Amino acid sequence: MPTRTRGRRRPRIALSAAAFTAAVLGATLLQPAQAADGHPTRHDPHLQRQLDRLVAQADGPPGVIALLTRGDRTQVYTAGVGDITTGRPPRPDDHMRIASAAKAFSGAVALRLVDQGRLSLDDTIADLLPGQPSAWGAVTLRQLLAHTSGLPDYSAAPEFVAILTADPHHVFDPRRLLDFVADKPLLFSPGSLYEYSNSDNIAVALMAEAATGRSYEDLLEELVYRPLGLPRTSLPLGYRLPRPFIHGYAVAPPAAPEDVSEAFGASGAWASGGIVSTPRELGRFIRAYAGPTLLSQPTRTAQLAFRPGDSSEPPGPGTNAAGLAIFQYTTRCGVLYGHTGNTAGYTQLMAATPDGTRSLTFSVNTQTSPRIKPALLARLRTVQEDFACALLKNG
Structure with a gap:
């Protein structure tokens, strides 16, 4: 188990209830738009600006x-830049933490198992996870995927936060993360309200394991990585990132930017946010997941039963509505x-047209959310919507 190295400076990061927070100072080295093969291509100067x-x-x-x-x-x-030290720009095949975009991957695993008849959207925690609190028993897989379960968020638990604060590289047993809130009741009656919770996708992964007898990591490989061609996508438990990677930074002007790329291990996020991928592979995934070919039509209909006004974390461009592990x-x-x-160090958007033929991935190497730098988030969403319009309008 990795331990904190003697004398290593603890990153200047405060922990929030829903995520590990970070702030970043920018440096500027402008790069032209390029095609995926590396050759310059005609691009929109407005988007570049x-x-x-x-x-x-x-x-x-x-x-x-x-x-x-x-x-x-x-x-x-x-x-x-993707690395302030070297001046290297971010590149399509650089690794990065995808944070809660990983929840769509747990959704893909669960919904593909539904299609295979190994899970049902009406399966309950009591059915598949009898070791979890009996008070949670009536919660269904559908409600977990829709963030209407009422499960308390383990990442807000004081004991979890204390452990991570004392040792950011602590390796948690991801299958015991819900233990941090096992003494807590549901926050509301299942299905009655929407509340984004990291606990939901931990429970989804545990239900997938219980239904199949396979590890969640193996299910990702079998049902997502291999069929979609995602060789650079992985779910590590440690804090190291595969090389090369886009460095993530914390910033608090006028302080110098602090590299927090490897400040935290991934085991404390696991199925709720621990996946590492690349911009190119995120696009490949979301075209399949948002499109019509990955799931059967009945399962996709359930996936796309959106609740108006319920947003992802952080909110995406435009008006948000929540489906089953998709927005x-x-x-x-x-x-x-x-x-x-x-x-910490990253904010992500992946989105695709409903026919799965077009996609946008938008990655910045600092963290922002409604609680962390809300003004930056507002600007980011404006830019993302301009890119979305370019995707939707242009042939």
Whole structure:
């Protein structure tokens, strides 16, 4: 088990109830849009200026990378740097923490198991996880995927926060994360309200394991990574990132940016946010997951039964609505399906058209949310909507 090295400086990061928080100071090194094969391609100067301005903000990200994919053609827009030390720009095949975008992966596992008849959306915690509190027993897989379960959020538990604060590299047993709130009642009657909770997707992964007798990691490989062609996507337990990676930074102007890429281990997030992927592979995943081919039509209909007004964390562009481990983003130019995420050093958006032929991934190497730098988030969502419009309008 990795332990905190003697004398290692603890990162300047405060822990929030829903995520590990970070702030970042930007540095600017502008890069032209490029095709996925590395050759320069015609790009929209307005979109490039939007990225340039984003990284030029005093509290903006050091770097940003956005991929617009239409069919077999991908445009890559970047601004700033993915590594302040070397000046290296962010690249499509660089690894990065995808934070709560990982919840869509647990959704993909669960919904594919539903299609195979190994899970049902009406399966309950009592059915599959009898070791969990009896008070939680009536919660269904459908409610977990929709964030209407009422499960208390383990990542807000004082004991969990204390352990992580004392040793950010602590390796948790991910299958015991719900123990931190096992003495807590449900926050509300299942199905009656929406509340985004990291506990939901931990329970989803545990139900998938119970139904199959397979580890969640093996199920990801069997049902998601291999069929979708995601060789650079993984779910580590430690704090190291595969090389090369987009560095994530905390910033608090006028302090210098602090690299927090490997400040925390992934075991404390697991199925709720521990996955590491790349901009290119995020696009490949969301085109399949949001599109019509990965799931049967009945399962997809259940997946896309959206609740208006319920948003991802952080909110995505436009007006948000929540489905089963997927969100609908209604922009001024049309609708996308996707997911967002934020964690120390990273904020993510992946979204695709309902037909699965076009996608947008938008990654910045700082954390922002409604609680952390809300003004930056507002600016970020504006830029994301401009990119969404470019994706939806252009042929």
